[in-house]
Amino acid sequence: xxxxxxxxxxxxxxxxxxxxxxxxxxxxxxxxxxxxxxxxxxxxxxxxxxxxxxxxxxxxxxxxxxxxxxxxxxxxxxxxxxxxxxxxxxxxxxxxxxxxxxxxx
Numbered sequence: 001x002x003x004x005x006x007x008x009x010x011x012x013x014x015x016x017x018x019x020x021x022x023x024x025x026x027x028x029x030x031x032x033x034x035x036x037x038x039x040x041x042x043x044x045x046x047x048x049x050x051x052x053x054x055x056x057x058x059x060x061x062x063x064x065x066x067x068x069x070x071x072x073x074x075x076x077x078x079x080x081x082x083x084x085x086x087x088x089x090x091x092x093x094x095x096x097x098x099x100x101x102x103x104x105x
Contacts, residue, residue: 013055014062016043021066021095060099067096 020036023029029036044051070089077085 010062010065011058013044013051013058014065016040017059017062017066020059021092025091063092063096063099067093 016039019039020031023033023036023039024031040052040055044055067089070092074082074085074089
């Protein structure tokens with residue numbers, strides 16, 4: 001089964017936004033946890049070296065794009081689902097906004 005809610009055409013480095021969010025929220029890994037950087041490095045390996053800074057920028061932009069994608073979904077929810085959606089969206093929006101001022105947030 002595919003979840004197309006997060007599908008988009010974007011820079012390939014943005015594809016780990018949802019993965020990192022899952023690791024932070026579900027597995028309780030801090031953004032500074034060594035597993036996060038190991039995953040990043042493994043993902044970047046086929047692309048070549050010296051791309052960590054570019055990757056961090058892509059993740060920051062990807063968080064904002066992720067929040068926008070979520071917001072578009074809200075208009076199509078039944079009224080009884082909006083409160084639950086808003087609680088989850090608050091987390092995503094705060095994370096996206098924080099990423100605009102705090103690299104690696």
